[in-house]
Amino acid sequence: MDKGSPKAIHLKDYAAPAWRIDTVDLHFDLRDGATTVTSRLGLRRNPARPTQGPQPLVLDGQDLALLSVTLGNRTLTAGTDYTVDAETLTLPGLDGTEASLEIVTRITPETNTALEGLYKSSGNYCTQCEAEGFRKITYFQDRPDVMAKYTVTVEAERARYPVLLSNGNLVDQGESPDGRHWTRWQDPWPKPCYLFALVAGDLRHIEDRFRTCSGRDVTLRIYVEPGNEDKCAHAMDSLKKSMKWDEEAYGREYDLDVFNIVAVGDFNMGAMENKSLNIFNTKYILARPDTATDTDFLGIESVVAHEYFHNWTGNRVTCRDWFQLSLKEGLTVFRDQQFSADMNSAPVKRIQDVQRLRQVQFTEDAGPTAHPVRPESYIEINNFYTPTVYEKGAEVLRMYRTLLGAAGYRKGIDLYFQRHDGQAVTTDDFLAAMRDANPDVAVDWEQFRLWYAQAGTPVIDADGQYDAAARTYTLTLHQTIPATPGQPVKQPMLMPVALGLVGTDGRDLPLRLQGEAAAGEGSRVLVLNQARQSVTFVDVPTAPVPSLFRGFSAPIRLRFPYSDAQLTFLMAHDSDAFNRWEAGQTLAVKILLDMVADRAAGRPMTVPPAFLEAVGATLARAHDDRSFASLALTLPSETYLGQQMDVIDVDGIHAAREQLRQAIGSAHADTLRAVYDACREHGPFSITPDAIGRRALKNTALAYLMATGGADAQALCLQQYRTAAGMTDVIIALMLIADSDMAERQSCLDAFAERWQGEALVMDKWFMIQAMAGHPETVKRVTALLSHPGFSIRNPNKVYALVGGFTGNPVCFHAADGSGYAFLADRVIELNALNPQVASRMVKAFARWRNYDGERQAAAKVALERIAHTPDLSRDVYEIVARSLEG
Numbered sequence: 001m002d003k004g005s006p007k008a009i010h011l012k013d014y015a016a017p018a019w020r021i022d023t024v025d026l027h028f029d030l031r032d033g034a035t036t037v038t039s040r041l042g043l044r045r046n047p048a049r050p051t052q053g054p055q056p057l058v059l060d061g062q063d064l065a066l067l068s069v070t071l072g073n074r075t076l077t078a079g080t081d082y083t084v085d086a087e088t089l090t091l092p093g094l095d096g097t098e099a100s101l102e103i104v105t106r107i108t109p110e111t112n113t114a115l116e117g118l119y120k121s122s123g124n125y126c127t128q129c130e131a132e133g134f135r136k137i138t139y140f141q142d143r144p145d146v147m148a149k150y151t152v153t154v155e156a157e158r159a160r161y162p163v164l165l166s167n168g169n170l171v172d173q174g175e176s177p178d179g180r181h182w183t184r185w186q187d188p189w190p191k192p193c194y195l196f197a198l199v200a201g202d203l204r205h206i207e208d209r210f211r212t213c214s215g216r217d218v219t220l221r222i223y224v225e226p227g228n229e230d231k232c233a234h235a236m237d238s239l240k241k242s243m244k245w246d247e248e249a250y251g252r253e254y255d256l257d258v259f260n261i262v263a264v265g266d267f268n269m270g271a272m273e274n275k276s277l278n279i280f281n282t283k284y285i286l287a288r289p290d291t292a293t294d295t296d297f298l299g300i301e302s303v304v305a306h307e308y309f310h311n312w313t314g315n316r317v318t319c320r321d322w323f324q325l326s327l328k329e330g331l332t333v334f335r336d337q338q339f340s341a342d343m344n345s346a347p348v349k350r351i352q353d354v355q356r357l358r359q360v361q362f363t364e365d366a367g368p369t370a371h372p373v374r375p376e377s378y379i380e381i382n383n384f385y386t387p388t389v390y391e392k393g394a395e396v397l398r399m400y401r402t403l404l405g406a407a408g409y410r411k412g413i414d415l416y417f418q419r420h421d422g423q424a425v426t427t428d429d430f431l432a433a434m435r436d437a438n439p440d441v442a443v444d445w446e447q448f449r450l451w452y453a454q455a456g457t458p459v460i461d462a463d464g465q466y467d468a469a470a471r472t473y474t475l476t477l478h479q480t481i482p483a484t485p486g487q488p489v490k491q492p493m494l495m496p497v498a499l500g501l502v503g504t505d506g507r508d509l510p511l512r513l514q515g516e517a518a519a520g521e522g523s524r525v526l527v528l529n530q531a532r533q534s535v536t537f538v539d540v541p542t543a544p545v546p547s548l549f550r551g552f553s554a555p556i557r558l559r560f561p562y563s564d565a566q567l568t569f570l571m572a573h574d575s576d577a578f579n580r581w582e583a584g585q586t587l588a589v590k591i592l593l594d595m596v597a598d599r600a601a602g603r604p605m606t607v608p609p610a611f612l613e614a615v616g617a618t619l620a621r622a623h624d625d626r627s628f629a630s631l632a633l634t635l636p637s638e639t640y641l642g643q644q645m646d647v648i649d650v651d652g653i654h655a656a657r658e659q660l661r662q663a664i665g666s667a668h669a670d671t672l673r674a675v676y677d678a679c680r681e682h683g684p685f686s687i688t689p690d691a692i693g694r695r696a697l698k699n700t701a702l703a704y705l706m707a708t709g710g711a712d713a714q715a716l717c718l719q720q721y722r723t724a725a726g727m728t729d730v731i732i733a734l735m736l737i738a739d740s741d742m743a744e745r746q747s748c749l750d751a752f753a754e755r756w757q758g759e760a761l762v763m764d765k766w767f768m769i770q771a772m773a774g775h776p777e778t779v780k781r782v783t784a785l786l787s788h789p790g791f792s793i794r795n796p797n798k799v800y801a802l803v804g805g806f807t808g809n810p811v812c813f814h815a816a817d818g819s820g821y822a823f824l825a826d827r828v829i830e831l832n833a834l835n836p837q838v839a840s841r842m843v844k845a846f847a848r849w850r851n852y853d854g855e856r857q858a859a860a861k862v863a864l865e866r867i868a869h870t871p872d873l874s875r876d877v878y879e880i881v882a883r884s885l886e887g
């Protein structure tokens, strides 16, 4: 690992390019074993960077066979006119203000297992260029601040590749000799090369239309492999909803006559926003009620929206450099969150988003790979498509909106587009637009900017004092931001604190701060900007219970000395749905951590009866909002509980959570059964929020009944598994069966595989269920499944299901004997040679190894060092492993 460690790239070293590329004319000659790419570049000196005399032109390129370089009409000679190394092609002194350069390269998509650049998936050609994949197609200035207009000709054998697509409009097509044909595409919008896309294959499509607000008729198409046409309707529906929503909520209209989506089975991420030719992982397109769960349907809706929204936030306005990634990702995630909240239930969506933030981003922020929303340096940019850049980035956008209000936020957004349409910009430019559009808002924007610069999850210690005689309530907030790698000392951040004071009758008290003339609303937003800050509310008739950070108004960890009774009170009465849920979680965390401590001290674990009563009260209200109730009845995850401990007691957490689940199931068996029955569907299957809520609550009830291990519950679960119409009910039942020791366990798993062996996405669920089963044999079973005919280490979805699923199974992955760690190290080493991006995603599961006990630490360290000493370690894996072992 020490020999020539890869170098880091720094934000402070950014320099504008000396040459710009205005036009790109690409020709792809697709042939088995050797594809030829001819690229004609229209170059111009960058007026934004005045330089004198000849300037070197440095083009990026990787794994390319260079066939020729022609400048104007002169064929250049290697060594004298240009030099080539493993990563660049350099023309040392390029003269004049304009130049035209033709480069011919040869590539082999068939052997591209990294799924970056041009590659093949089930026999079809497709591309993935973000972040730096275009350099694996041709030599180019592979950086987002070089924006060009593209013309692309794709030529291939007609029989095997009847569909030939690229960005923009189809402008010409024709036949070639030897049964070949070609199409030509022109994209009128200048774009960075990471948005380039090409697809060639035997695909079928469904088609629809959308008329934009100004009357443009857009043809919408979704391309899939033959046989999947009947699984595209939901994605198409989601696309139309997204287009409409972006017009209404953000005033953004689509800007071309076609919008194409192609779904491919081999894809490293969820989907990609290539201009007018989005390429998707099949997971986020294909859905039919019998093959996809409610979670899948909702995931499709949000990812289709996310990629569509990128057309403005990412494509029309793009990033100056990759340090600005959250400029497009944080903003676009926030936009897709808003969209899904509008399409479904806003509080439920908010809770799910916060669950995800806590599960993945808080974990990242507390470990060796913690980084700011706008990182300062990276070794491999692919490693920075992280929960911090995406989800914490989205929280930053939400805070702008909370601080400015909906109208002020929209003014800022409008100004941002007005100023920067067609440009490659920075998060500072975005902040400036928000600030300048709202001159009357007194926010210290320099301080707010720290959200981009400082890593780590702020901890807010809060306390309140009620003075009965003075009728005042004083709230004190104290913020600390933990040290993170490279950032030992932090400055206080500025954040919106949405809050209310709940009176004894359960209603919000009108809020009046000392010095204010009149009382305001019962919920309001204060600004925290000091390390320690106090506010006093006056005219407070009785001791209130504070409801803080309503709607999770800032991405922080709150510590307030609530009593169990106060939390139970908030669970029942808080007018803010998020905090009703949060109170229940906080109470459950307290109880579970007490149980863990009891177990560690050799005492029996006990469940306080008051907690079971509170659960009973939630159950009694469950039908008011079933999706919400299902979330309110779900205990905090083992990961979230682990975050509350200095040394994570994996087995203790699991044992406590299981015992509490069992106690809830036993205490409320009759009610749970009644809830289950009441939620059973009548009428045809649908995916309306109401129907989704019924299934969620029903399955939550079933899970508690199954936790008791009772024969009735097992019979009910088996019946659901055998008779359910939709995949949601089937998969939950199968998951519960797989987690049990029922006699039917293996036969159910076998029958499922038999039934669904032809559906790759359904088989992913089958792999994942087994990887996540809390069974003593899991690591053996998962190892055996690596040789299952339906598994392939080359397919990212399969790896995420089986290997990723296993790392999400704390008890088995963190087994004290190190067997889980050894298994993961073997997979990472195998993947490193095939697909570094996927390898790197998997190796991140080791990141918090120092938070476990000595025995586990020793085993994890052995595994990490074994990976570190692997020959030809990719930059991707190297960066994560090196950080994990540091310090």
Ligand code: TRP
Binding pocket: 128, 130, 131, 268, 269, 270, 271, 272, 273, 306, 307, 329, 382, 385
């Ligand atoms: N920009 C994509 C998104 O919508 C992310 C993405 C897709 C990606 N494929 C990728 C990032 C490959 C890195 C590598 O969020």
Ligand code: ZN
Binding pocket: 306, 310, 328, 329, 332
């Ligand atoms: Zn995105």
